[in-house]
Amino acid sequence: MSKQPVTPEAPHALRRRSVSVVLAVMAVAAVFHFGTGAAEAAPRSANATTAVLQNTPAATIPEIGQAGPDAEDNRISIDLDLEALVDDSDPTATGEDAKPSKSILILVSLTLLSLAPSLLICMTSFTRIVVVLSIARNAIGLQSIPPNQVVTGLALFLSLFVMAPTIKDINDNALQPYLSGEIQQAEALREAExxxxxxxxxxxxxxxxxxxxxxxxxxxxxxxxxxxxxxxIPAFILSELKSAFIIGVMVLLPFLVIDLVVSAGLMSLGMMMLPPTFVSLPFKLLLFVMVDGWALIAQSLIANFK
Structure with missing residues (x-):
């Protein structure tokens, strides 16, 4: 069997393997040496920390609830600048001449916005108007025409029209004097009430x-x-509901007569399977348009308020 010739790269491969073995041995020795040193240093560090804690005086650690000579300096205090609640644009304004600051105005505005729906429903003519308009829509036989948004919007603007003198009085005697700093908040509330x-x-x-x-x-x-x-306020709401239902009955009566006449006519013709509301709807709409129903109801509602 013939021997393979030794290539020139064989001595170099042997030399690289020898260097790798030497480096591995050195790495193992270094790990063993430094690991032993760290293990010995850990007890020494723990002993030093324990000695420092034992030598620390007990008086330097404050106890909760004890008042020392510097207790007043360590108290937590909150300073409230009450003078900032008035408008600082006029440095000479004090006492009754002080205008409310912007923060107070923003707070009052947000409060009024949050209470606006309740005030609108409970303390204005909105309740009576929206109930009467809803009854009129149902009397015609149209459950969703006009939509609720239209009925509510019409009731809202009619309420603003009715309440215009009252709103003007509140603005002249309460809101504007308060914003100009002539009266205080309590007096402004009384003037608005x-x-x-x-x-x-x-x-x-x-x-x-x-x-x-x-x-x-x-x-x-x-x-x-x-x-x-x-x-x-509760007495006013109860009275408004009663007035709204009384007006609603007066609105319902003409349409009830139309329903009765149409039902009697269908019965006499033997057309019992035909819904009377389907036949009476055109006559109701014709009557409502001929008498200008929406304008008549709005005029009656406005005239009823004092």
């Missing part, structure tokens, strides 16, 4: 008012304006 209370009392029936006075346990004052809003 009087016009709205006068409006509610002038449109509230005596029966509902007496009911709420007796339910609240208050004595009937000589002047109705001395009643609290907690008594006047």
């Amino acid at each position: 009087d016009p709205i209370k006068d409006f509610m009392l002038s449109n509230t029936r005596s029966d509902e008012l007496n009911l709420m006075i007796s339910a609240s346990g208050e004595e009937r004052p000589e002047e109705l304006t001395d009643l609290s809003l907690m008594t006047v």
Whole structure:
């Protein structure tokens, strides 16, 4: 068998293997050496830390609840700048001449926006108007025409029209003097309460008012304006609902007559399978358009408020 010739690269491969073995041995020795040193240093570090803690005086660690000589310096305090609640644009404005700051105005505006739906429903003519318009729509036989958004929008603007004198009175006597710094917040609220209370009392029936006075346990004052809003507002809402239903009955009667006539005609013709509402709807719409129903209802609603 012939021997393979030795290539020139064989001595170089042997030399590389020898160098690799030497480096591996050195790496193992280094790991063993440094690992032993770290293990010996760990107990020494722990002993040094324990000695430092033992030599620390107990007085340097404050206890919770103890008051030392520097306790007043360590107290947490919060400084409230109450003078910042007034407008700093006028440095000479103090006391009654001080205008409300922008933060107070923003707070008041957000409060009014959050309470606006309740105020609109409970303390204005909105309740009566929206109920009457809804009854008129149902009397015609159109459940969703006009849409709820249209009915609500019409009721809203009619309410603003009715409440315009009251709103103007509140703006002139309460809002503008408060914004100009002539009156304080408490006085502005009293000035705003009087016009709205006068409006509610002038449109509230005596029966509902007496009911709420007796339910609240208050004595009937000589002047109705001395009643609290907690008594006047529920009485006003009950009175508005009663007025709305009375007007609604008057609106329903003509359309009820049309339904009865159409039903009797269909019965006489033997067309019992034909729905009377389907036949009476064109006649209802014709009657409502001929008398200009929406304008007539709006005019009647506006004229009923005092």
